[in-house]
Amino acid sequence: MIQKNNLRFSILVVFLINFILLCVHTSSAQQKRKILIKKADILISEEWQDTTVNLLRGNVILEHEGALMYCDSAFLYEQLNSFDAFGNIHINVSDTLNLFGDVLFYDGNTRIAEVHYNVRLIDKTTTLYTQHLFYDRNLEIGHYPDSGRIVDKDNTLTSRNGYYFSRPREYRFRENVVLQNPDYILVTDTLDYDTKTRIAYVKGPSTITGKERYVYAEDGWYDTQNEIVSLKTHVFMRNKDRTLKADSVFYNDKIS
Known part of the structure; x- marks a missing residue:
């Protein structure tokens, strides 16, 4: 016992x-996981529907798990662990990734940021411009649902919607994709772009139109930096008075 x-x-x-x-x-x-107030010129706290609401004004800085968020004013809901921010939005996500806009809704529990109006996502060599961006800090993925423009040293790319993966620094563009370069225009519906290598991968009906060449294909990639092209599936090329049909084509624009 x-x-x-x-x-x-x-x-x-x-x-x-x-x-x-x-x-x-x-x-x-x-x-x-709690959102912290780092700075504000004015702080007013009130109770509203079982939560403490902090009204912050002037040079506001909030911090959440390593990310600093700047704005002109904000409403911080303590029990909900979220805030709404307005004016001169700046999120310093990492040393190389910065997000700007006019309005920010941030949820500290899901770590998802919604940035609206005059949005800019800057990551080293590329800048994304759009009106609405949803950024998931857990997955490190940004998504714009309606029209975006990406600019780097040599290229301007627009699409109806797209995704940005910050860890591999890659974009995925969907619907009405147009990649413009001083030497050509690429049009497709599906394109993945590696910002490090500056290689564009296309899938589906795609055209490349240059000063003296027209190309159609349904799969392949284009090295925008070295002007190397690899195409396959229903390839059609027209160059001045010559035409070519093939299953696959590989060529260098600099020497062809």
């Missing part, structure tokens, strides 16, 4: 220790 009681007591102790550790871990995690 004594042994059974000791066993029960040991199990109870282990359960209580695990429960306490879980509570401490949960509390620590929740505290870590």
Whole structure:
């Protein structure tokens, strides 16, 4: 009987220790996720519908898990762990990634930022311009649902909607995609663009129109920096008075 009681007591102790550790871990995690006020010229706190609302004005800086967020004014909802910000929005996501706009809705629980109006996403050599951008800090993916323009040193690319993957620094463009370069215009419905290598990958009916050449294909890639082209599937080329039909084509624009 004594042994059974000791066993029960040991199990109870282990359960209580695990429960306490879980509570401490949960509390620590929740505290870590809390949005912090770093700076504001004016701070007014009020209670509204079971949550504390902080009205922040003037040189506002908020911080959440390593990201600094700047604005002219904001409403911070403490219990909801979210805020609405207005005017001169700037999110410093990382050393190389900065996001700007006029209005920001940020949820500290999901780590998703909605930036609206005059949006600019700047990452080293490229800048994305759009009116609405949703950025998921967990997945490090940005999505614009309606019309965007991306500009780098040599190219301007527009599309109806698209995605930006910040870790590999790649864009995926969908619908009405147009890539413009001083030497050609590429039109397609699906294009992936690697900002590091400046290679554009196309899938589906695509055309490349240059000063003296017209190209049609349904699969392939174009190295915009070195002007190397690899195309396949129903390839058709017209260059001055010559035409070519093939299953696949590989050529260098600099020497062809």
